[in-house]
Amino acid sequence: MSHSATHTRTLxxxxxxxxxxxxxxxxxxxxxxxxxYISWPFLVAPxxxxxxxxxxxxxxxxxxxxxxxxxxxxxxxxxxxxxSDIERRSIQDVxxxxxxxxxxxxxxxxxxxxxxxxxxxxxxxxxxxxxFAALFICITGLVLYAxxxxxxxxxMMWEPAAWITAQMGGLAEVRIWHxxxxxxxxxxxxxxxxxxxxSGIRFKHNSVDSIVSGYDYHKK
Amino acid sequence: xxxxxxxxxxxxxxxxMLRQLKARTPHSLENKMMENEITRRDFMxxxxxVTAMLALPLPxxxxxxxAAELADRVPLIWLHMAECTGCSESLIRTDTxxxxxxxxxxVSLEYHETLMAASGWQAExxxxxxxEAYKGRYLLAVEGAIPTANNGSFLTVGCKGHTGLxxxxxxxxxxAAIISVGTCAAFGGVQAAHPNPTEAKGVHEVIDKTVIxxxxxxxxxxxxxxxxxxxxxxxxxxxxxxxxxxxxxxxARVHDNCERRGRFxxxxxxxxxxxxxxxxxxxxxxxxxxxxxxxxxxPTERFNHHTSWPVLAxxxxxxxxxxxxxxxxxxxxxxxxxxLLHGVDATADTVGAVILGATAVGIGAHAVASIFAKPLEE
Ligand code: HEM
Ligand code: SF4
Numbered sequence: 001m002s003h004s005a006t007h008t009r010t011l012x013x014x015x016x017x018x019x020x021x022x023x024x025x026x027x028x029x030x031x032x033x034x035x036x037y038i039s040w041p042f043l044v045a046p047x048x049x050x051x052x053x054x055x056x057x058x059x060x061x062x063x064x065x066x067x068x069x070x071x072x073x074x075x076x077x078x079x080x081x082x083x084s085d086i087e088r089r090s091i092q093d094v095x096x097x098x099x100x101x102x103x104x105x106x107x108x109x110x111x112x113x114x115x116x117x118x119x120x121x122x123x124x125x126x127x128x129x130x131x132f133a134a135l136f137i138c139i140t141g142l143v144l145y146a147x148x149x150x151x152x153x154x155x156m157m158w159e160p161a162a163w164i165t166a167q168m169g170g171l172a173e174v175r176i177w178h179x180x181x182x183x184x185x186x187x188x189x190x191x192x193x194x195x196x197x198x199s200g201i202r203f204k205h206n207s208v209d210s211i212v213s214g215y216d217y218h219k220k
Numbered sequence: 221x222x223x224x225x226x227x228x229x230x231x232x233x234x235x236x237m238l239r240q241l242k243a244r245t246p247h248s249l250e251n252k253m254m255e256n257e258i259t260r261r262d263f264m265x266x267x268x269x270v271t272a273m274l275a276l277p278l279p280x281x282x283x284x285x286x287a288a289e290l291a292d293r294v295p296l297i298w299l300h301m302a303e304c305t306g307c308s309e310s311l312i313r314t315d316t317x318x319x320x321x322x323x324x325x326x327v328s329l330e331y332h333e334t335l336m337a338a339s340g341w342q343a344e345x346x347x348x349x350x351x352e353a354y355k356g357r358y359l360l361a362v363e364g365a366i367p368t369a370n371n372g373s374f375l376t377v378g379c380k381g382h383t384g385l386x387x388x389x390x391x392x393x394x395x396a397a398i399i400s401v402g403t404c405a406a407f408g409g410v411q412a413a414h415p416n417p418t419e420a421k422g423v424h425e426v427i428d429k430t431v432i433x434x435x436x437x438x439x440x441x442x443x444x445x446x447x448x449x450x451x452x453x454x455x456x457x458x459x460x461x462x463x464x465x466x467x468x469x470x471x472a473r474v475h476d477n478c479e480r481r482g483r484f485x486x487x488x489x490x491x492x493x494x495x496x497x498x499x500x501x502x503x504x505x506x507x508x509x510x511x512x513x514x515x516x517x518x519p520t521e522r523f524n525h526h527t528s529w530p531v532l533a534x535x536x537x538x539x540x541x542x543x544x545x546x547x548x549x550x551x552x553x554x555x556x557x558x559x560l561l562h563g564v565d566a567t568a569d570t571v572g573a574v575i576l577g578a579t580a581v582g583i584g585a586h587a588v589a590s591i592f593a594k595p596l597e598e
Contacts, residue, residue: 039555039556039557040506040555040557040558041487041489041505041506043487045486045487045488045489045497045502046486046487046488049482049483049486049488050486051486051487052485052486052487053486053487054484054485054486054487055485055486057487107586109589109590109593109594109596112596147473147512150472150476162461162462163462165462166462166463169543169544169548170463170513170542170543170544170545170548171473171512171513171514171515171542172510172513172514172539172542172545172548172549172556173548175512175513175556176548176556176559176568179556179557179568180568182572183568183569183571183572183575183576186572186576187572187575187576187579190576190579190580190583191579191583194583194586194587198586198587198590201590202590202596203596204596
């Protein structure tokens with residue numbers, strides 16, 4: 001018995017984009033948790049101070065901080081220079097008032113936007129904003145890093161870090177902004193996950209699994 | 221080492237030049253030391269420690285010693301603006317005069333409102349005379365912020381009623397170098413804290429010359445005298461950091477050299493004042509220590525003849541050497557993450573959690589509505 005497929009599938013997310021997405025997700029999760037510890041060390045002191053609790057957690061924060069920094073840079077590069085233009089095409093929708101209206105109405109259960117690229121206009125703008133937020137939190141993180149590790153890479157970053165510190169009005173301001181931005185990521189993540197699940201259910205395609213498998217499905 | 225050799229020559233030449241100038245009084249530093257029972261040996265030790273503090277190699281200590289003796293050749297004008305005189309106090313208020321206060325006494329101090337005998341018209345005359353006689357040569361030290369609102373009229377000094385703003389502009393013109401002593405002169409200090417009704421500013425914001433900022437409320441006597449010594453010795457400004465503070469003093473964070481740092485790394489924190497952790501010398505981060513955001517040499521140089529400093533005494537650093545510290549470092553006994561935001565009287569975490577809660581409610585409502593919404597027909 002043979003039956004023909006009911007859906008066609010297209011590859012929308014390259015392996016690189018998917019891998020980086022999950023690296024980002026993982027690093028943000030760990031950075032938020034370790035970041036809150038750094039902000040208010042909530043674990044009780046260890047039995048012996050050979051166990052450098054704060055240092056280990058700060059170390060984890062930095063490892064994933066550097067991972068996030070690397071992914072953020074590569075993702076900026078891929079957006080502009082990646083082979084597929086499926087992300088870049090969405091700019092057409094961002095520039096079209098009609099697309100905005102159709103998209104916003106579709107969130108209120110009416111109609112459906114046939115997108116030029118892979119993202120809707122509001123979605124595109126949100127992702128752009130979160131990418132810049134990532135850039136900013138990485139920069140402030142690196143400035144803080146340069147102040148903790150004075151040699152090697154920290155030392156190399158010292159001059160630009162000092163310049164940024166001066167522009168921001170001192171190291172306390174750098175750290176305060178680093179903290180504020182943490183909340184931007186938390187709130188973004190909650191909305192992002194909901195919207196991904198909801199769109200999959202509502203529009204019956206391009207749901208959560210596309211960022212895992214890379215494929216989007218359309219009814220024949 | 222080559223740059224050090226060049227610097228040494230520069231210092232040597234500068235001191236030879238100073239030696240040619242007339243001493244202010246016949247009373248030499250040696251006499252003053254004898255009167256105060258400070259031995260030559262103490263003096264050599266002091267020179268060596270100042271050399272080390274300035275991050276110079278040991279051979280420079282002979283220059284430091286010489287510069288100390290010649291300090292009376294360098295005219296110094298010290299102005300008081302909107303301030304509390306705590307910085308002067310930090311320097312001169314010692315029970316036994318030590319070398320730092322003695323050197324300050326020995327510098328050719330032409331004008332200092334707290335210390336001079338003159339008052340009224342005579343004081344004004346002294347200032348004008350000093351600025352005229354040593355034009356282009358004097359070292360100008362300023363203590364206190366400069367109110368600028370209403371054309372500076374929130375601060376008038378002396379019998380002629382000049383505003384601080386006028387005085388500072390005039391004095392800066394003829395100065396060879398300008399030192400802002402303390403956070404008020406450097407960054408505005410408490411006068412410039414929110415809402416800053418007098419629009420008080422740091423000296424460098426009202427004149428257009430390079431100013432050395434000695435942050436600190438107050439700066440330690442070491443940092444004041446060290447800066448004077450550097451200028452006397454070399455006749456130029458030391459290497460400065462991002463806020464024009466001398467790197468030898470403000471090059472590292474308080475946190476970098478703090479004696480409790482091991483406790484910090486281990487995660488051993490004082491939870492409240494007077495608990496067992498406090499007795500055991502745990503880290504004060506959770507009680508609001510701002511050492512991680514403050515550049516200063518307090519842990520190594522300390523205050524009051526190297527006796528103690530805030531963290532050693534059991535209270536966190538309040539970041540007093542940083543710009544805008546009254547606002548940025550508040551609350552002094554809570555870490556930055558728990559700072560109350562202006563206007564809402566809540567922490568960033570509370571605000572974040574409220575927004576998160578609102579988001580969750582919105583999502584819930586949208587999800588429920590979605591169940592009842594008409595399915596999409598294509
Ligand atoms: C989503 C990304 C990130 C989040 C959510 C995050 C979160 C946080 C939080 C909440 C703090 C404590 C701030 C406070 O005192 O209140 C912190 C501190 C810090 N973060 Fe991040 N961070 C992120 C990315 C990074 C990156 C990319 C770096 C650098 C590579 C970095 C390096 C640091 C450093 C060095 C500190 C201070 C540690 C110390 O002073 O000992 N962070 N972070
Ligand atoms: S007491 Fe302050 S400066 Fe010292 S280690 Fe703790 S946080 Fe750092």
